[in-house]
Amino acid sequence: MADRKPEISAAPATSLLRNHGGGHAPVSYLELFFDLVYAFAITQASHFLLMHPGWAGLLEGTLLFLAVWWAWVYTSWVANWANPDRVPVRLLLLMVMFASMVMAVAMPKAFETGAEDMGLVFALSYSGLQVLRTLFMVWAMGRDERAAGINMLRILAWFVASAGFWLAGALAEMSERRITLWAIALAIEYLGPSQGYRVPFLGRSDPSEWRISGGHMAERCALFVIIALGEGIIVTGSSFAQLSHEPLRAIAFLLAFIGSVLMWWIYFDRGAARGAEHIEHHAEPGRIARNAFTYLHMPIVAGIVITAVADAILLANPAGPTSLRLVLFQSIGLLVYVLGVGFFKSYSSDRGNFPVSHMAGLGVIAVTSLVACVRPPSALAFVALTVAALALIAMWEWVSFHGGWRERFRTAFDGG
Known part of the structure; x- marks a missing residue:
């Protein structure tokens, strides 16, 4: 995050506005x-x-x-x-x-x-x-x-x-x-x-006439994603603290935490930085701020909030069969989140393609949810499979963004 120093502005002393000619706000x-x-x-x-x-x-x-x-x-x-x-x-x-x-x-x-x-x-x-x-x-x-x-x-x-x-x-x-x-x-x-x-x-x-600091907008929206993830952790932690801590519930608690980590990873590993770079160097930052941040960040945050509710439902009865309510909140939450991040990344990309990794993850989540409606597995197994879909997306991107699977693993574990 940029140093938060009082902005030195070339604007008139009576102006209440930032001086976007001075760079990042x-x-x-x-x-x-x-x-x-x-x-x-x-x-x-x-x-x-x-x-x-x-x-x-x-x-x-x-x-x-x-x-x-x-x-x-x-x-x-x-x-x-x-x-x-x-x-x-x-x-x-x-x-x-x-x-x-x-x-x-x-x-x-x-x-x-x-x-x-x-x-x-x-x-x-x-x-x-x-x-x-x-x-x-x-x-x-x-x-x-x-x-x-x-x-x-x-x-x-x-x-x-x-x-x-x-x-x-x-x-x-x-x-x-x-x-x-x-x-x-x-x-x-x-x-x-x-x-x-x-x-x-x-x-x-005309959005092309909106003079804004693209970096400021990107940073603000990224911070709000952090707020939503933090709220989910609070909901999960407070729910777990109020219940008995038998082994299955402890596993459910761990799954909920892993899910939050993976949602953070999917957004912040590459997407947030690339989105910030895209808006900072775009000829029309106002248009990007409207589409990529004002509109497309809404489903990202909504998905996090809905998934946090699913985590609380799971913690209430991790040993039981998957309820329709759990399927509803877990599937809608993750589908909305992955779609939101996917469209944000495609909009922030020069190619404009929806990430294949996100398509694969969406497919796994959708199939798992449909099967759970017909033949409900245990609640723990259902959530574990949907969290595995997030892991698939995160791993796919992690190894493909830096020159291939074998090279990526060698670089990661050799520390190079």
Whole structure:
């Protein structure tokens, strides 16, 4: 990670923006502090999925996660443009941090009805932070460059449009209606970047005009992957600590840890560095940041979160047969993760090919999951086979990226 020193900017003393002409924009300590709230939010999303079994709970948990990711990634864009060393920007990030904390607190009961309903609190905190943060950026960017201010005004218009659906859903008395309205709100927000935030009379934004620090965006997203992996380790460790430690459960605990290590390896061994290099040297870093980091990192983080839930389910009953719920969470979690990393790597590659290693791993996971639905093995055996699929991907890439299998093994074990 780059040294986090106050940014020396050639911008006017009154500017609130970073000077991207000066090279890499360092990740500030305030941004790392800000991420702590989202570590809590990710934990809340995992606990929501654990406490709400079934398809309805999975759908509701997915909507909550999508909102969490969108709030975090848009704030990362803001911190890429705005200078956290400026007091107004620092105060903005702290206010967004508090609103995010309120949002995370409301998550477990965001779909409840009656006296325990926290849907309005969730909707107000989420849509409020998105709208007010963007409104601040309209002012902060517009005072330096009119075109940049208009770009933020387009984004503001889309968030205002989605806010109506967030609030309407929060006021709905039926949870099904809330799900529908909030899904529409998220669809509007996720569609915005791909459509260039087209607004009547204001036109649309062109990603080629977004001046950002590609290295900063890559580092921020890599750090969030670490947060998600850390949350998974916390869920696994806390679940194991609260249960008896018989041999089969200890093996399940080991498998869960190995799975986390392999997910780290698959992303960080080559993918993260190559993605950072790609965006730093690309002629249009804004487009890469939108596609490879804003969109494609969402399934990567989601897969980690869902797999952590599967680990907790396994630890609860490692000796029993594979339940449909375990198959659902383990297979969806790993498939989404491997697909996300695979598309990220293909987008960051000059060839643009989806990695063959990831195709092989996806095939093993899919076949194992289908067989488990027809003839359920033990829960431990099922998870072991899916973790073996991750090991296949990691080993395949490890030996193929450096000149062949035999040469790679000789280099690794000779220390050369």
